[in-house]
Amino acid sequence: MASVPVFRYKRHVLIKFCAEYLLALGATDEEASIVADGIVTAASRWHPGKGQGLEKLFRLTIQTSNGGIYNGAEFEVLKDTPAVSHVDGHKGYGYVIAAKAMNMAIEKAKKVGIGAVSVRHSNHYGQAGFHAETATKAGMIGIVMSNARAELAPWGAKTPVVGTNPWGLGIPRDNGFPILLDLALSMSGEGMVRWAYREGVSIPDNYVLTKEGNRSTDPADFIRETPNGLVFQGTQMPIGEFKGFGLAFFTDVLSGVLSGSLFGTEVFQDISNHDVGHFVMAINPDIFMPHDEFQQRLEQLVQMFYAAEPTDPDSKLFLPGELEFITERENEKIGIPIDTTTVENLRRLAEERGIQCPL
Ligand SMILES: NC(=O)c1ccc[n+]([C@@H]2O[C@H](COP(=O)([O-])OP(=O)(O)OC[C@H]3O[C@@H](n4cnc5c(N)ncnc54)[C@H](O)[C@@H]3O)[C@@H](O)[C@H]2O)c1
Incomplete structure (x- = not known):
């Protein structure tokens, strides 16, 4: 496309x-x-x-x-232990709040092997992988997740309850790019459906459900044209059907319920108060085994990955x-x-x- x-x-x-x-x-x-x-x-x-x-x-x-985002918002540490912090982003920029939370998690992981930071009152933090990558640059394994506007319906339902709640999972490598799984927990996203509509191409039938709860491959079934642009109507389908919905639900518990931010159908509804929550973690692999041993074992796994026989002999395999x-x-x-x-x-x-x- x-x-x-x-x-x-x-x-x-x-x-x-x-x-x-x-x-x-x-x-x-x-x-x-x-x-x-x-x-x-x-x-x-x-x-x-x-x-x-x-x-x-x-x-x-x-x-x-x-008033949805405050410039120069305070980054307040509400609770701090050697391994865990609870912070309040006070409606700052999500990218900035998540970056600061990840830096805190990294410092903790350097000292005690693991750092977890629960973040409340934040905003959209962008690519989850961007923050997980920060961990990898410090030699840490990064795990990052966020809640978002409700777009996923429970399996068997047609009204959304939780967001596409993106995950960023990063693994540091001494040689080569980090392994960076960066994904929304939905098959696609509204943007890609709008893109397909503008381009006049069909979409797979497992991307989205119409607002009546039906599958369709025609992006026009999901789009309403308005003077302000194309408006999406319907719900996103989770990755892995009910399993993906379960992951998104779990993510909202860690990001929204636990942090003290909004969650479920309430988060991201009012543009002057999105009140997004995040959960950010860094793990220091050097705590578990000598650095070189971990890297060597990881590269063994990477080699096994590339050695897999592709279904199409002309196609290539790609790490996350x-x-x-x-x-x-x-x-x-x-x-x-x-x-x-x-x-x-x-x-x-x-x-x-x-x-x-x-x-
Ligand atoms: N902050 C938010 O609220 C929010 C919400 C949704 C998405 N996002 C971000 O949007 C971006 C896009 O997310 P997405 O889920 O659409 O990404 P995607 O589905 O294109 O990719 C997801 C992951 O799968 C891997 N991948 C894709 N194709 C592959 C292939 N053929 N072989 C092997 N691996 C493959 C990618 O490297 C990536 O790590 C991400 O940065 C995500 O964090 C953010």
């Missing part, structure tokens, strides 16, 4: 633009830098239809003006995260794709804020 038109830009151009735009919204230097890194990295790794790239600036614009690292490398050469509608809207927003737009 790539035929919806895109413009392509160098990473440093996008980083500079995003950071300047965020500063104009009132973000601190630290916030602008972390959020710009997150959304540009997302744009460089994922299909534009995933909606994790620069289009996130639209929502941030609304939320920083309606590998496809996104390949895409990122490719986009470094040819430019990061931003869809043209997003670019037009960004140009307009930049003009309104009096910022030079290089796009």
Whole structure:
């Protein structure tokens, strides 16, 4: 799926633009830098239809003006033990709060082998894998999860109860890219259905259910055209059917119920108070065995993975995260794709804020 038109830009151009735009919204230097890194990295790794790239600036614009996000929000430690912390993000940027929580978890794991941080009163933290990758850069195994707007119905139901609640699982490797499983617990996402609709192609019948609870491969069954754009109607289907729903439910217990944030059908409903919760963990592999031994054993498993016989002899096997690292490398050469509608809207927003737009 790539035929919806895109413009392509160098990473440093996008980083500079995003950071300047965020500063104009009132973000601190630290916030602008972390959020710009997150959304540009997302744009460089994922299909534009995933909606994790620069289009996130639209929502941030609304939320920083309606009290949904506070610039310079306090990151308050409510409870702190050697291995565990409970923190309050006070409605700051989700990317920033999750990044700080992960750094805390890493410091704990360095000292006592494990660090877990429960986060309340946060916002959308972007790619779960971005935060798990931070752990891998410090030599730690990272486990990150968040709740989100209810989009998954219990298996056998047609009304949503929990979000697509993304997980980021990262494993550090001395040689080569980290193993980075970064996934929503849904088969697809609203963005990809909208993308298929614009492109005029069908979707697999296990992506989404219509609002009546039926399967369909026609994206038009899920889309309503409005003056403000395409509106999705229906529910997302969980990965692994009832098992995926169970994982998403479990995620909401750790992220929402346990943290003191909103959960289930209440989280993410009011744009001035999304009140998202996260659960962030770092594990130090060096506690369990000598560093080199773990790395050697891990590489043995990686070799077993690549030695598996593909069903199609011409196809390649990819470790979790590998496809996104390949895409990122490719986009470094040819430019990061931003869809043209997003670019037009960004140009307009930049003009309104009096910022030079290089796009
Ligand atoms: N913060 C939120 O509320 C939220 C919600 C949903 C998604 N997201 C983010 O959106 C992004 C996209 O998520 P997604 O679930 O659509 O991703 P996806 O389904 O495209 O990929 C999920 C995982 O599967 C791996 N994978 C994909 N194809 C593969 C193949 N052919 N072989 C081997 N491995 C393969 C990928 O490397 C990735 O780790 C992620 O960064 C996710 O965290 C965030």
